[in-house]
Amino acid sequence: MTDKLNRKKIRRIFGDWQLYAMALPCVALLFAFAYMPMGGLILAFKRVTDFSVGIFRSPWADPWYRNFELLFRGNPAALSAMRNTLFMNFLFISVGTVFALALALSFNEIRRPFYKRLTQSISFLPYFISTVVIGIFVSGMLAFETGSVTNLIHSITGERIRFYMEPGYWPGIMLAVNIWRLGGFNAIIYLAAISGIDPQLYEAAEIDGASRMQQTWHVTLPLLVPTIIILTILAIGRIMNADFGLFFNVTRDVASLYPTMDVLDTYIYRALRRSGDIGISTATGFFQSVVSFALVIVSNKLANKIEKGSALF
């Protein structure tokens, strides 16, 4: 009986061989570039002096937490990178969300279709530009001698600011860059949610004499709250990860900006490629991966609780 069932199942699997063959390239590439690195995380518990020895043949660290000890004890640079990552992401999430929301609500109010389409298309353009080019844009504005903003400040106050020497300005600069880059993109997500609102609600509000402002405040915003909460929760799930390209290219990787602009991803990169602190870089990476994973799981569960089907899984 069970034998017969098994045979039927086997015949079905053989009958679908084309489907398995079609899945194979994707499965293989994900295995190579996603699953193998996951396995490689055990590097954090190994004593690696030379990568060519390989992950498995490298000896275990002694004691097993040696790399983490190097990371957490007397290593202010790593702690500063962690603090910067959390702080910058906090800025991006809070101010970025408010801005994208304001932009989406404004787009929604514009009555001239041409003006609306034009401004929306332009505000979405920066999303298409690589961070290398954004770095050149920023240096065109902030360079000491030739920057347009530096010169504007010079013509008003008579002073030139050495932006690339002063880390204090950069959280604000980076926030502006990030809003410039993603504001239009995020506004579209909110616009999608707004377009899903039942128009009858506005008609009812209008009959009750609500002004445009009141309609936005009492109809649109409350109905957007679930979307806002979900996007925020999902963003918090990624709070340990910074956009490497943004922090690497826009700051031009200038050492004088590390106090505020060195994030975990740039720190790990430098430890890996420049200073050769392989132990510390693997431990930092392990820490980041594991904490991120926990945060992503929790945030997705939360998002799903608020609105079923809104999360990644």
Add this chain to the structure above:
Amino acid sequence: MVQVKRRITPGYVMVVLFVGLFAALCLYPFLMVISGSLTSRSAAVMHGFSLIPKEFTTDAYTVLFTNSASIIKAYQVTVGVTVIGTALSLLINSMMAFVVSRPNLYGAKFLNIYVLITMLFSGGIVPWYVICTQYLKLTDTYAALVLPMAASAWNVFLIRNYFRSMPHELYESARVDGASHFRIYRRIYVPLAKPIMATVLLFAALAYWNDWWHGLMLINRAEMQPLQMMLRAVIANIQFLMAQSGTATPWMNEMMARLPSDGVRMALVVITTGPIILVYPFVQRYFVKGIMVGSVKG
């Protein structure tokens, strides 16, 4: 629908201005770079970069064209990688999407989770780097610029959701008629999913065109670098020259003064980013559609 002609209120004027100001700020750096690429260095130092070149010069482009061999090479690399990578990623991600959208397939659930996990958990760059260089031997190969980005969980799910929304009878009747799985995928599902395929194609093409990360990590030979890395290298070289010029001889300083270094950098931006800006007006609605589809359900 109640359509009331609304008056122009101060609030409305503010909204119009806010939107217009943001759009202008989004456009400003592009115009500044175009103008900057046509500005002489002395004018840039005197007044800073502005929207209209103060002292018009095409020196920067002359410098680029006299050294065009490396630029053409980098262009070839980027175009080649973008074309091959986009085609490959569209093919393998849509095939995977087709497979995981088959409800009766033995193991479809496992494959779904297999793809999903790559979205939730990552080994990070250190093990990734070791795997790529020591085990997959990707250093200084063009495969390093194509393969790591080809499979994407995000794209698989985007296409999968579209396939799932198509009526299952399409598949069943074709099966009854004796069509193979691959044939159904190629002749029925892909043609009907054109809108989402266009979106994924554009996102993939953009990712390949703008990629510098894989060049930075895995390519050491200058002649194999894509455009974006070349742009980075030029920045680094100019920084080096600038740093040197502080202690250099008067002759060196004079050379530096004549060489429109910022201009060269900006001219290169115009050349590398130009194609994106040129196709942007025609393709942006597909991106908007893609984001909207993706935001409804990831």
